[in-house]
Amino acid sequence: MNRNLFIILLIVFNIAIDQISKVWVRANFEYGETKSLIGEKFIMQYVENKGAFLGMGSDMNDTLKLILLLILPTLVLGYVIYYIIKNKQLDRMSLIAFCCIVGGGIANVFDRIVFGQVTDFFFINLGGVFKTGIFNVADLxxxxxxxxxxxxxxxxRNKGKVLHETE
Structure with missing residues (x-):
């Protein structure tokens, strides 16, 4: 498959899965409603996040939100797209990783532009130290x-060390 087509399809796939999941949650949950997926370990709870990761920045003024949650992420995502298209030396895992990052980033920026906030709904609590905030597919x-x-x-890095040691 053409490399650029692969990049576009993977980014679009990430955006689509995220947006489909958010549409489904908004259609099937009341705001704040909680449903158990697997006991108390995996839970879905519909919330709207006006900030960034785990709600950070939700209390910022509107100008700062515009700069830090829309303009800056859009510029960074644009640069990463440029980088992965131009850098033909990227290994497949890094290429897929960057496409996941860009797809998730675009999906959340889209929510901020269209809705003014991001729909979140997954929560994991495995007890002890492993407990997440509420997140979405784009975050994932x-x-x-x-x-x-x-x-x-x-x-x-380890491959490079092995190559230098065998020379």
Whole structure:
């Protein structure tokens, strides 16, 4: 498959899955309603987030929100798209990771533009230290992409060390 087509399809897939899940939640939940998926461990609760990650920045003034939650993310996402299209040396895992990050980022920016806030609905509580805030599929895409980038970085760093040691 053409590389640029692959990039576009993966980004669009991430946006579509996120937007479909948010439309479904808004149609099937009352605001604040909670439904258990798996006991008290995996829960869905419909909330609207006016800020960024975990509601951070929701109390900022409107100008600051515009700059930090719309303009800056849009510029960064634009640069990342440019970077992944131009950089033909990216390994497949990094390319997929960047596409997940961009797709999730665009999906949340879209929500902020259209609705003025982001729909969140997943909550995980495995007890002890592992308890999340309420998040959405776009957040999951961005987080998955970041984890994939870290793994890819470690793999390629270690490959570089092995190559230098064998020379």
């Amino acid at each position: 895409s961005v987080t998955t992409g970041m984890i994939m980038l870290l793994i890819s970085g470690f793999v390629h």
